[in-house]
Amino acid sequence: MSDAMELDGPPRGAKRKADDLDNITIPRRIKPLDQDVVNKIAAGEIIVAPVHALKELMENAVDAGSTSVEVLVKDGGLKLLQITDNGCGIDKEDLPILCERFTTSKLQTFEDLQTIATYGFRGEALASISHIAHLTVTTKTRDSNCAWRAYYDSGKLVPAKPGQSPDPKPVAGRQGTQITVEDLFYNVPTRRRAFRSPSDEYNKIIDMVGRYAIHCSNVAFSCKKHGESSTSIAVQASASCLDRIRQIYGGSVANELTEFSTSDDRWAFKANGLATNANYSTKKTTVLLFINHRCVESSNIRKAIEQTYSAFLPKNGHPFVYLSLEIDPRRVDVNVHPTKREVNFLNEDEIIQAICEHIRSKLAAVDASRTFVTQTLLPGGTWSGPGSDPQKSTAAAPSKTSTSAARKTAARPNENNLVRTDTNLRKITSMLPPAAAAGSSSGAGAAHNGDAEIRYETVDREVTACRLISIRELRAEVRDDIHHELTEIFASHTFVGVVDERRRLAAIQGGVKLYLVDYGRVCFEYFYQLGLTDFGNFGVIRFNPPLDLKELLALAAQQEKDAENGRDTRNEDDDDDDDFNVAEIVELVAAQLIERREMLLEYFSLEISPTGELLSIPLLVKGYNPAIVKLPRFLLRLGPHVNWTEEKACFEGFLKELAALYVPEQLPATPGNEEGVAAEEDVGISDEIRSRRSHVRRALEHVLFPAFKSRLVATKSLMQGGILEVANLKGLYRVFERC
Incomplete structure (x- = not known):
């Protein structure tokens, strides 16, 4: 046993005998590492996680004089990390050496480090990323007639597809640079497996974007997940x-x-x-x-x-x-x-x-403004503090501690300054008669479980950056029409409840004030802005089986004709020459939509087959579907109410019609509740209307109004009938004080 445990060589630290020197193997020769190994080692030191790649790219964007930085992330940045800016861009002549190590425009000599005032300077970020990911750069300078797109691998230009030239390709694009990093650490599997959760990496990215968004004034920042319409961070350039x-x-x-x-x-x-x-x-x-x-x-x-x-x-x-x-x-x-x-x-x-x-x-x-929550003694208790007399009552206790209590407690705040901030507190619907409680179990439960009826399919579709001048002008018009005070109210509001579904009124609380909101008008403005923001990147609502376009148009046209005839019953003796032909209108609008089906599919995800089948319509927001009964009228209005000959007017008209389609419809009043006031129990109505009412209620409280907080730019037009102040807590206290 002892022989088996004996070591082959002498104990560690012991001197070797002279005869043992002959048995020592010749040491291996020192050789330089392969340059590819050197580059990957350096890349592993600089790009430790996706957030480090983001930080380097974001700093380069700010160095380029950008006023807008957009970040797009998929799977925590491991699958996709895309940064788009509107900076000065990169010259085409510099693209061949862009991703080589130690190439930079910010440093010439070592002494320049003593006065460096930029974020980057070593020229290692893009080189390191290109050695451990697939890197694509699309850039355009102010003097260039077009943008240039280049693909990189291991610091060198590579072709987009095998057999093609690796030289940069001219493409359409706006001024600035878009850097796309795909499959980060694809050739370093041990490093990639070390990341436990994509959500953890995304939280780190959100934290880093938030830090620079706070510090970099006059620069707009946005960050969102790939495939989602809502942004995790959206900061305007003008924000303080x-x-x-x-x-x-x-x-x-x-x-x-x-x-x-x-x-x-x-x-x-x-x-x-x-x-x-x-x-x-x-x-x-x-x-x-x-x-x-x-x-x-x-x-x-x-x-x-x-x-x-x-x-x-x-x-x-x-x-x-x-x-x-x-x-x-x-x-x-x-x-x-x-x-x-x-x-x-x-x-x-x-x-x-x-x-x-x-x-x-x-x-x-x-x-002096510090406030404390203190615990008072129970009535009838005794003061048991140090040095106190147990026989004395609690009335004498405050006199011993009045000095310290005065330092530690502040005046009790007035109730008229208190604000309800917890949305889980009592709602307006809980004040309805007890009879409604029995029906609320099904109605409220269905409202919260409404998402279970909606199935979504996620596809790996690349997000298209919109560079159309007309869309940018429409976005600028919305920004110029902003009402700052109203936008702040929506950004910090608390949803109280739906008040009137027939007139589409809801109550929200802003500070110590209560407002009535015409959620029909607010939703129209929100969906129109959403169409501008996500232009060209809409989701899809598919119909299975497809719908007949002409049948839908005929249905809407007949309804318009019946409504027109109902308005003209007073003029029965007039000629019928002005009465439009339903079949002619249907053929005209259908031909117009089929002719422009490629443009409708590319920009709006509205797919129509050459044979006149409606395959899909755009999806604007998850968790809410538009009323299908409004679809025929939406399709019919695309004919006469959209200017198809002018680009800007066409996009504006279509997006407004799309917003009108998505606005929640006016729901009929329940029997015995003709005023339309929202109630928890829907009695005497069809299952279809009950289901739709449940879907709209859930969407308003859990989808739309929360989205207003982060994405709605309240315009000045909403001040005219869109919102009404109905109560001010301080004013109510002054009224009751006089009673």
Whole structure:
């Protein structure tokens, strides 16, 4: 046994005998690594995760002078990571060496690092990405007549398909650059398998986009998942820093922020930012740190900030701090980390101390506004504090602690300033008679389970960037017509409930005010803007079996004719020459739609076969389907109400007709409820109307009104009959005080 356990060689650390030297194998020769191995090793150090690739590409976009950065992600960035900007673009002559290592326009000599003022400088980001992913670059400069698209692999230009030329290809495109990264880490399987969940990687991407969206003023940012119409982040270029924090991190953070700014010529630094006061605390410290406009991390700054707040926050409470620190570039070393996530700078301790002292003084200045929740003694209890007399009643206890209580408690807020913020609290429908409760089980349950009846199929279709000038002009018209106050109301509202389904009225709460909203008009505006935003990238509602286009048109035309005849019964003696021919109208509109079927399919996902079968209509939003009874009239109106000869008027007219199709219809009043007031119980109506009412209620509360918060640009036209203030809590308190 002992012989089997004996080691072959001498114990570690023991001297070898002279005779043993003859048995040592010759050491292997040192050879240079293959260049491909070198590049992949370097790529693994720089691009550790999809979020690092995003950070490099986003910084390049901002360096290019962009005012808009759009991010598209699929499977957490592993399947697709696309960044589109409207910057200066890349010259065609520079494309062949774009993805070679250490090629950059921002650095010439090593001494230039001492005055570097841009995000990127080493020229390794695109090169590293091209070695571990499939990289496509589409770019256009201001002086170029067209955009150029190039494909890269391992730093070199490659053809789009085998047998083709690897040279950049001319394509249509707008000014700026679009970089598409597909199949990240496809040739590094161990690294790819290390990512546990695409949702975790997407959350990291959202966090990084949010950080730069807060810091980069006058730059619009958007980020969304591939295949989804709604965006996770959508920040306008004109938004202030405070508004950006409110939109990304919520109002609970933004409402408690205190602005600070300090500088010191001795240490050559200037700092400014926003920090939460003593009324706000959370379980985790959030520090958005930018040094010379580059997002970095610093454990020393984080620890110092936490220590500063420890004197003001309760135990386990942590702050939110956005800090922009500008230091003389000659005092900063930006090249100490492969991903540039850390930097070193001179006089670090002195600068951190100066910043924390300034934040401490700001916190002390607003410390008087702190509020506490205190526990009072029960009636009849006894004060058992230190040094107290057990025989004394609780009435004497406050006198011993009045001084400390005065420091720790604030005045009770007035009830007329309290705002209901929890949407799970009591709804307006709970105030209806108890008889409605029995029927609410089926109605409410069906409302929440409405999604189970809708089946969606996801397809891997590439998102098409819209570069049409007409669409951009229509989008600009919406932005120019914005009503800021009304947009803010919708962005922070609380949905109260549907009030009148026949007149399409709903109640929302904004602050301490109650509003009646014509959700028909608001939905029309929202769906029109959604059509402009997602132009060319609509989902599809397919009909199986297909519908006969002419039958639908004939149905709508006959309804129009009957309605017209009903209005003209007073003129029965008039000639019938003005009465239109249904068959002629149907043939005319059907021929028009079939002739333009390719354009309708490409731009609007409205598919019509050459034989006149309606195969699909556009899907604007998941979780809500338009009323199928409105489809015939929608198709008929596409003929006379859309100007097919002018591009801008055509798109505007079609999108408005599409928005009208998607607007929730006016539902009939239930028997005994002719006023149309919403009720939980639908008695005496058909199953079809009951199902449709349930679908509309669910969509309004859980799909449409939540979407208004993030995507609706409230226009000035909505102020005229679209929203009405019906109650002001402060005003009601003044009324009741006089009673």
